[in-house]
Amino acid sequence: MASVNRQVRLARRPVGRPDDSTWEVTSAPVPQPADGEFTVRVEYVSLDPAMRGWLNDVRSYVPPVGVGEVMRAHAVGRVHESRHDGYKEGQLVSGHFGVCDYAVSDGSGVIAVDESLAPPPVWLGALGFPGMTAYFGLVDVGRMKPGDTVLVSGAAGAVGSIAGQIAKLSGCRVIGLAGGPEKCAWLTDELGFDAAIDYKAGSVGRALHGAAPDGIDIYFDNVGGETLDSALAVLRKNARVVLCGAISGYNATDPQPGPSRYLSLLVNRASMTGFIVFDYLDRFPEGMAAVSEWIRRGELVTREQVETGGVEAFGRTLNMLFDGANTGKLVLKTTADS
């Protein structure tokens, strides 16, 4: 058991891609809980594309992480010492504990992790924010209905891989966009996608016309950029574009061009709508019930890529997201016994 609390702090706001100068690892004593609090030994930290946005000093849906502050992150850990009636030592929980070995919590935003349903890393993926993002993005924002043709970009990622499967389980035809033949094979062979397009292999536009000759009803977008334009070109009447993310431009230092085909929304009476999963906290029980049931039945495949190296490995692990180096949910194991 670690005797110090290593914490990853934002050392300098990155311009473009984060690098070693972005982060610093500090050490502090293991914290003590006050009355009504508990401490958590963090075991798994979630890596999310949205983290890149939190590093920019701009007004957004959450305040930026301050320079010198511990990096914000969702994590799973075990209660280490408790002075809170609702939590007892040894209990497994998830919450916004940050990139560190030990965190203090008063229970806000903390949920109990049921290992009998799925191992801890799944609670950062399908049973965590990525899974809820996929669920509410499709069900609520995308107004998904059986028979829809659904296109998902970043389809081999944490959100996309769950979104595609939820759409498929809901009676939709599903096409995934991913980088490389291995990811594409995983989508069709393991996850049951109807088709997968390797965006690195040639014209996405041409491939889309082939895979969706009658167009698409929903585009669940995780990547933005030219791919968004290709999707806009194949919208059907009353289509819904769900804006979940735009990872292709997150590290850009130049202004990124907008979707030049946006008037496809007009002629097709279509919509493009952004959303933030945090707005759905009240409805998480609905989403968790649905995803849990699919997992219980063995109908939903979850995949986690667990990297090791402790909190020190946070910076290079985060950058794997921008390199497309992960398949499924990317997680960092922070305990040494890996």
Next chain:
Amino acid sequence: MASVNRQVRLARRPVGRPDDSTWEVTSAPVPQPADGEFTVRVEYVSLDPAMRGWLNDVRSYVPPVGVGEVMRAHAVGRVHESRHDGYKEGQLVSGHFGVCDYAVSDGSGVIAVDESLAPPPVWLGALGFPGMTAYFGLVDVGRMKPGDTVLVSGAAGAVGSIAGQIAKLSGCRVIGLAGGPEKCAWLTDELGFDAAIDYKAGSVGRALHGAAPDGIDIYFDNVGGETLDSALAVLRKNARVVLCGAISGYNATDPQPGPSRYLSLLVNRASMTGFIVFDYLDRFPEGMAAVSEWIRRGELVTREQVETGGVEAFGRTLNMLFDGANTGKLVLKTTADS
């Protein structure tokens, strides 16, 4: 009374701005109605930005006007000769009669014009498709509610001038974007807009921050281009962008850049939705009742700019739209007694 039927036909698809080579005027005998039909002496033809789109040979919400065909147009005219039980000679009607002196109709899409409510040109504006576009764009697509801050571009045009007034009459705060001090003064002094921004006078972005320091809830967009980006920069949470048109790019020969700030939709959980007024034909009675009542009470100002010169003047009158040379609804009088 004209003894021939002059018809304006599409001679050649324009590249960029339409010019003299785009149109040809042909003459034919005044048509005779068959059984169940009537003929109309067209008196006023509507000029609409959407017409430019109908000239392009692309898949859209209506088929393009074919080369050699009479130009599609909404118009008001008087029944000339009737073999239809529902229409009698001398009756004033509106419909898609085209740019011509005489049209044949079986009554499809034709509505009776009540001159006691408003003179004929108003039936091509506030009581025609532009008025219904404004109404359903705000009420249905924009989900307008009292207290919203509503920004309207092309605010001195046929749709924009009605949209802004409907928003104001519905309890919203309304800001208009228009070109030049005269139009802006008309918006605030005559139509009751809370503010007007002259987009030719300087930075729209800066002016918007001044006019809407807390941001906007609805952007009713008629123009597209950089103005759309400026509006995206000031969206409030849950804002709705209503895509009605994009006149700034209709004559462009180069690909037009898309809205580079579209991720404002994401962080603000906002939507951008296109619509076509023809989809609302079933609900026109609702929209007509509302607009008629506002006109009856004298609460809605309608303004029509009636150009003369007969059907031969169609081409140059249409181009006035792209030059911003109209205030309110642009109409061409096709009868000689003007």
